[in-house]
Amino acid sequence: MEPKLPKGYEPAQVEDKWYRQWETGGCFHAEENSPKPHYSIVIPPPNVTGVLHMGHALNNTLQDILVRWKRMTGHEVLWMPGTDHAGIATQNVVEKQLAAQGQDRHALGREEFVARVWQWREESGGQIINQLKRLGASCDWQRERFTMDEGLSHAVREVFVRLYEEGLIYRDNRLINWCPRCHTALSDLEVEHDEKKGHLWHMRYPVQGTERHIVVATTRPETMLGDTAVAVHPEDERYRELIGKSVLLPLVNREIPIIADEYVDPQFGSGAVKITPAHDFNDFEIGKRHQLEFINIFDESGRINETGGPYQGQERAAARKAVVADLEAQGMLERIEDYKLAVGECYRCKTVIEPYLSKQWYVRVAPLAEQAIKAVQQGDTRIVPAQWEKTYFEWMFNIQDWCISRQIWWGHRIPAWFCDDCDQISVSREDLSACAHCGSSNIRQESDVLDTWFSSALWPFSTMGWPEDTETLRKFYPTSCLVTGFDILFFWVARMLMMGLKFMDEVPFREVYIHALVRDAQGQKMSKSKGNVIDPLGVIDEYGADAFRFTLAAFAAMGRDIKLAPERIAGYKAFANKLWNAARFALMNLEGFDPAGIDLEREELSLADQWILVRLADTARATNKALAEYKFNEAANTLYAFTWHAFCDWYIELGKEDLYGEDAGRKARVQAVLFTVLEQLLRLLHPVMPFITEEIWQSLPGERPARFLMEATYPLGAELPENRAAAARMETIMDAIRAIRNIRGEMDVAPGRKISAVLDCKTEAAARVIAQGESAIRALAGLEALQFGVGIARPEKAATQVAGDVEVLLPMAGLIDVDEEEKRLGKEIAKAQKDVDFFRKKLSNEKFVANAPPEILEKDRGKLAEAEEKLGILQRSLKRIQSWK
Numbered sequence: 001m002e003p004k005l006p007k008g009y010e011p012a013q014v015e016d017k018w019y020r021q022w023e024t025g026g027c028f029h030a031e032e033n034s035p036k037p038h039y040s041i042v043i044p045p046p047n048v049t050g051v052l053h054m055g056h057a058l059n060n061t062l063q064d065i066l067v068r069w070k071r072m073t074g075h076e077v078l079w080m081p082g083t084d085h086a087g088i089a090t091q092n093v094v095e096k097q098l099a100a101q102g103q104d105r106h107a108l109g110r111e112e113f114v115a116r117v118w119q120w121r122e123e124s125g126g127q128i129i130n131q132l133k134r135l136g137a138s139c140d141w142q143r144e145r146f147t148m149d150e151g152l153s154h155a156v157r158e159v160f161v162r163l164y165e166e167g168l169i170y171r172d173n174r175l176i177n178w179c180p181r182c183h184t185a186l187s188d189l190e191v192e193h194d195e196k197k198g199h200l201w202h203m204r205y206p207v208q209g210t211e212r213h214i215v216v217a218t219t220r221p222e223t224m225l226g227d228t229a230v231a232v233h234p235e236d237e238r239y240r241e242l243i244g245k246s247v248l249l250p251l252v253n254r255e256i257p258i259i260a261d262e263y264v265d266p267q268f269g270s271g272a273v274k275i276t277p278a279h280d281f282n283d284f285e286i287g288k289r290h291q292l293e294f295i296n297i298f299d300e301s302g303r304i305n306e307t308g309g310p311y312q313g314q315e316r317a318a319a320r321k322a323v324v325a326d327l328e329a330q331g332m333l334e335r336i337e338d339y340k341l342a343v344g345e346c347y348r349c350k351t352v353i354e355p356y357l358s359k360q361w362y363v364r365v366a367p368l369a370e371q372a373i374k375a376v377q378q379g380d381t382r383i384v385p386a387q388w389e390k391t392y393f394e395w396m397f398n399i400q401d402w403c404i405s406r407q408i409w410w411g412h413r414i415p416a417w418f419c420d421d422c423d424q425i426s427v428s429r430e431d432l433s434a435c436a437h438c439g440s441s442n443i444r445q446e447s448d449v450l451d452t453w454f455s456s457a458l459w460p461f462s463t464m465g466w467p468e469d470t471e472t473l474r475k476f477y478p479t480s481c482l483v484t485g486f487d488i489l490f491f492w493v494a495r496m497l498m499m500g501l502k503f504m505d506e507v508p509f510r511e512v513y514i515h516a517l518v519r520d521a522q523g524q525k526m527s528k529s530k531g532n533v534i535d536p537l538g539v540i541d542e543y544g545a546d547a548f549r550f551t552l553a554a555f556a557a558m559g560r561d562i563k564l565a566p567e568r569i570a571g572y573k574a575f576a577n578k579l580w581n582a583a584r585f586a587l588m589n590l591e592g593f594d595p596a597g598i599d600l601e602r603e604e605l606s607l608a609d610q611w612i613l614v615r616l617a618d619t620a621r622a623t624n625k626a627l628a629e630y631k632f633n634e635a636a637n638t639l640y641a642f643t644w645h646a647f648c649d650w651y652i653e654l655g656k657e658d659l660y661g662e663d664a665g666r667k668a669r670v671q672a673v674l675f676t677v678l679e680q681l682l683r684l685l686h687p688v689m690p691f692i693t694e695e696i697w698q699s700l701p702g703e704r705p706a707r708f709l710m711e712a713t714y715p716l717g718a719e720l721p722e723n724r725a726a727a728a729r730m731e732t733i734m735d736a737i738r739a740i741r742n743i744r745g746e747m748d749v750a751p752g753r754k755i756s757a758v759l760d761c762k763t764e765a766a767a768r769v770i771a772q773g774e775s776a777i778r779a780l781a782g783l784e785a786l787q788f789g790v791g792i793a794r795p796e797k798a799a800t801q802v803a804g805d806v807e808v809l810l811p812m813a814g815l816i817d818v819d820e821e822e823k824r825l826g827k828e829i830a831k832a833q834k835d836v837d838f839f840r841k842k843l844s845n846e847k848f849v850a851n852a853p854p855e856i857l858e859k860d861r862g863k864l865a866e867a868e869e870k871l872g873i874l875q876r877s878l879k880r881i882q883s884w885k
Contacts, residue, residue: 004699009580011544015691022454030078032471039075040476042460044484047086052131054518057536061552062135066685072714076475081139081461087411087452088348093874117410136690141597145463147455155462156412156455164427175284178356179645180302181348181875184407191344198341204336217269222319225308226297229275233262249333278357296357331684361405368498369399381507386557388514404451411449419443446784457495460508482509513630513657521565547573552586553688554636584698586678589659595702598672607671608654610723611730615646680715733773735803740781743799746877758809759788766805797884825878832871839864
């Protein structure tokens, strides 16, 4: 009869088949009226422009492991999926498409442009969702949300209006981070700082009514066109009598005052600084303190505007060259020196940002942050690993008001209207046609949209139907856990906490698990420019989703980055194949077997049976504990060790004698244990390897206890007979087998060659155990003769090893030619000694140790330890056979 499983495991066909069946079977759908305890997670919504990268793969694999595990432990699980409209990123994509067609958004106009973005979203925006499905993500796709869909837009408006009415949203004219390419404000978090080589230009400003000059230094000489003061420290003796006088600003010939301010560091440069309140964040504060004029010299694109006189129309970099050349020509440039500086860049397009004076909308966050700090301090929300709490608090205690307006067209348009008759602002939940203050119809809506993070801050409750009081919210809010990367701890996690507490009076999640980065094999960050990006979809095509998922879980150690190399994934593909082959072996030996009548409590179990059942129960307990603590690597490694070593290498081999023997009762007993262990193992592995486990489980004999494995219950390790004393006896037998195998290996005895063994037992109890395991020892150690007992006659010329209370002796007479073996060992020792000397020399070289990357040192130290161990074994073997001469 043909076995139910084909010879090789073909992931592609299996994955597609089961994913479709789970989805059409409604396995992913959360029932809000279910009496089961709830478990809920909201997906960190990927950008609608996104394609699956390693960060997504790790993030969503970990979430999927949790939700599959929780479904199987009897919870009603909601995994809420969706995508983010990603304001600037999406607008950039569509603008690039228009540019390729020779068009731009301004020529199209706002309505037409927004229609184009929606069209792009319909055609290309769902790509990442299909890619998540390839990974096996079991989200409730029937509930999929988009941050710009109608319900979420309604929630955004409601939040904006409420915050505005409470005075927590306001409008102010202040300095913001401006991207001259994207033409929008950015929050401090959206600016990436990069250290670059630059210059410090020292300029001479003549003091009016004297022969003196004051020297000021700047990294941005073009901004001098907007200077409105020179500041010195009030106690700086050099300048004391100049305070209150003026300098003549070169090139512009405008008189500006010399002021005193304690912000100035008298030790830096000349101790005098130029003040440009409209183009520097520190100068902005000084300008406010001294009521200085704010002169904006740039337009939205970073070109000099009409206040820059002869430089009008020049782009920033060109204006800098022109200003420096003119200062030099007028003798006003003292010197130029090299200088390293941190340059702020737009996180989307990498353009250097410009501090820019403009009217923007802000959220007053201090009162919101206070609640979010308290929630983490009290443990209402727990951040795992705990070291991230420190980072969270540092940021929250120093939080600045949040600039939420963006000067782009794609996004939630701010629901505010300006009246041209009474100059008042009306903010409203509904679109207005008349001013709420004076009734005039002469009104226009604010053209700015909200920062993308404003809508994603509401994600945990807006996706569940808020502001309506829905069943979904009642059942699934607050969510159980949030799985995210540390890079959006402030962008997103902190803001969700603030908004959840404000609008739901309850934290949005009980736990936040923060995972690390996926890096390349050398520990480098993956980037297109380095060419070291591993594509998750390519990996799934080559190795299968299960092997890929298992790799990510096995390396997801808390707080440690994952170093990913394709050969590691290949290693876990071999693990999938091992499981497949073990299942095929089991199925061939379970033909005609009916599992319905299994009652292990009534079976006369062998030591091997009892040992594997104890190991299985321990594995179930350890896996559940590891998953509860977000120790995904421990869960994966526990399952790996049980599957490969305990089940495949030992139990299957130990069971063969009874499976192939004539005794029907013994065969039925091993079949019952084999079936139980395999079936429970498939359940345990399912959350990490959902596809292969479902395929095998559906092929098992007998009736299925559920439609799908993903709907079966998860083993907790409590429902199996556990005889620990019997398991310990089996370990003694296995130790004896291992000892014999070790000696065979060390003495280079061919695996197929039958040998004799003598086991000298130190106690009667040990002898009784060996008697119980006699046939297993013969079969698994390749013996033709076995003698054992207490005080047994010991053979001469025997290789020995101790295994607990048993000493293993293998008579070597006739097995090896002592002279030949001595020669062979001599050569092997010389080779091993060479390796030891090489690594010792390398690691004693101070220069190498000081400069080598830590992972190289770790690797070399490991190689040295390996070589030393090998050398020790060979030297002991040599000594042993020399004593036989």
